[in-house]
Amino acid sequence: MHETVSDIFTRRRWAGLVFISIAVSLIIVDSTIVNVAIPAIVDDLGITSTEVQWVQEAYTLVFAAFLLVFGSLADRFGRRRLLILGVVLFAVSSVAAAFAPTGGLLILARLVQGVGGAMVLPTTLSLINATFRGKERGIAFAVWGSTIGGMAAVGPLLGGWLTTDFSWRWAFAINIPLGILIIVGVLLCVGESKADRPGRIDGVGAALAVVSSATLVFGLIEGRTYGWWTTEKAPAVGDWTWPFALSPVPISFAIAVVGVAAFVLWARHRSRLGRTTLIASGLFRIPSFRNGNIAALVVSLGEFGIILSLPLWLQFVQGFSALQTGFALLALAIGSFVASGAAGATTGRISPVAVVRVGLVAEIIGVAGVGYIVGAGIGWGWLIPCLFVYGFGVGLATAQLTGVVLADVPVAESGQGSGTQSTARQIGSALGVAILGTVLFTSTAGILGAKLDDRGLPPEQRDQVVSAVVDSAGGAIAGLEQSPDTAAIADDAKAAFSEGTRLGAFTAAGFLTLGLVASLSLGPSRGGRREEEARERDGAPTTP
Missing domain, CATH: 1.10.287 (Helix Hairpins)
Known part of the structure; x- marks a missing residue:
């Protein structure tokens, strides 16, 4: 009878991981799917350029702002409880976004979505950290990490399909049935856990x-x-x-x-x-937590920068549709999911830190390969193996680095640790996108300006063309191609944008190399020795 109960509990935990992963997918996809739907939103609602910007960025801003707070609150009020509340808030705000009649109401819905997303991400991490131990822990983090990497690539594909064949509103409405599925699954399969003595907020x-x-x-x-x-x-x-x-x-x-x-x-x-403090000061005295967060921030500078520039290059230089671009990026998602199985197979035989380093090397090779192919002007099909290798590296490095960061964090402080780790990654990602975006558009402007000078364009006309290409993130190239008088200028713009994309990819590879160097500060964690001590001291999660 004891074995039967144990088997049931084990199956429920793994089923719970499935629903936790779907919850992660919900917020990761939503952060990328909207970018593809923006042109359709503009046509339907007639929103201004300022409103377009805030439809895209309101979610990111609020999401990053509340990660730390909700990670800490999860330890106090219950990790499962906060996860469910976050999914409910996310689903309700998705309804509002799907039916929004104006840009202002859509932005408001996106702000609320950001709050819900900030509840979901750190609680999924802390639930995994509190639930899984030993070899199972490595597998669970591998699934979580590959989900993030894969869904970041699937988002544009899903958005392109929904927007092209249905309506941009379905990019938000699809969250509603998924939200219901997550809530039911989490209630049935995920046990509640929280700190025994949480203290005052x-x-x-x-x-x-x-x-x-x-x-x-x-x-x-x-x-x-x-x-x-x-x-x-x-x-x-x-x-x-x-x-x-x-x-x-x-x-x-x-x-x-x-x-x-x-x-x-x-x-x-x-x-x-x-x-009590929002973040327990003792966490930063744990070497794996302190050094791991530094490494995670550095890695995040370059990890998803390619997802910023490559879709633009595929659409505006290669002439891909949004749906075709999504299919091209699918190789990244496949690589990430394959990495999940590989990481699970190596659990217990290779240290998590070694897996992180292998993943970072794969990322560097993949991103550098993308930069070479874009700059060399050879067929875009050669991008597919590079994106697969890159996605494989993301699936290894993202998951296991997260596991290393949280390995020695006491169960009672899992939410605080998860919130801190998520915030470090989000800040690193925002900084990386800012730097890589500056590299892409500044280099594009400089190279295009020089090419137009060589053609003898007057300075005023040159500046107008450069501004149009840069301000539209390459979107103006299609308009230049339509007229025989500006077709040659369009070719110059494509060449300049390709060079900017190449430099951005190599810059991302440089950041990932710095992340690989930073990973050298990660010695073997003490998680194997401490995890049972932490569970006994802080209390294991209960069965549902």
Whole structure:
């Protein structure tokens, strides 16, 4: 009878992992699917360029701002409970987005989606960290990590299909049945877990964390739009327009710096008084957690940068449709899912840190290969094996690096650890996209300007063409191709955009190389020795 009960509990845990992975898929796909649907949204709702920007970025901004807070709250109120609440909020806001009659209401729905997503991601991580041990833990993190890598690539394909064959509204409506499936599955198969003695909520620390994260990510994602120092494009809300020559971006960075300093000082003050803090200070005394988060941030600088530039290159240089672009990127998703099985097969035989390094090497080879192929002008079909290798590396490195970061984190602090790790990755990703986007568009502008000078175009006309290509992220190239008078200019724009994409890919490979170097600080974790101690001290999750 004991074995039968044990077998049932084991099956439920693995079934629970399936629903946890679907929950991760929900928020990862949503962060990429909307980009493909934007043209259809513009045509249907008639929204302005400013509203377009906020439809894309409102979700990212709120999502990053609340990761740390909800990770900590999960330890206090229950990880399963917060996951379900997050999925409910995400699904309800998806209904609002699907039926939004105006751009303003769509942006509001996206903001609420960001809150729900911030509840989901760290709680999925903390539930895995609290539920699985030993060899099973490595397999569980492999599934979680490959899901993130794969779904980031599947999002554009799904968005292209829904938008092309149905409506952009289905890009949001599809979240509703998935949300219901997740809620039912989690209730049936995932046990509740939370800290035994959670302590009082650090409200001031939570507020400082939200402000610091939001202003930092705002500056990173808006720097190229509004200007890194002086105002290049004035932000506008309704009838109000930013009136100052100084861009809001450096002000946002200054607020973030002050907020982080205040957060640290406040945490030290509460620690001296013996009160709970938003993040337990003892976590950063764990080498695998401290060094692992640094490595994760560095890796994130380059890990998903290719997903920014390559779809643009495929659509505007190669002439792919959104659906064709999604199919091309499917190789990345397949590689990521294959890595899940490979990581599971090596669990117990190869250390997680070694798997991380192998994955990073594969990522570097894949991204560098993409850069070479784009720059050499050979057939796009050669991208497929490179994307597969890259996706395989993401599936290995993302999953196992997350496992290394959380390996020695006590079960009672799983939410705090997961929130911190997710925030580090999100900030690294935002910084990486900012840098890689700057490399792509700055190099494209410089190269295209030089080519147009060689053609003898007047400076005013040259600047207009360069601005049109860069401001549209390459979308203006199609218009230039339509006229025989500008067909040669379109060829120059394609060559310049290809070179910018190549440089961006090599820059991403450089960041991943730095991440590989940073991984050298990750010694073998003590997780194998501590995990049972942590479970006994903090309490194991209960069965459903």
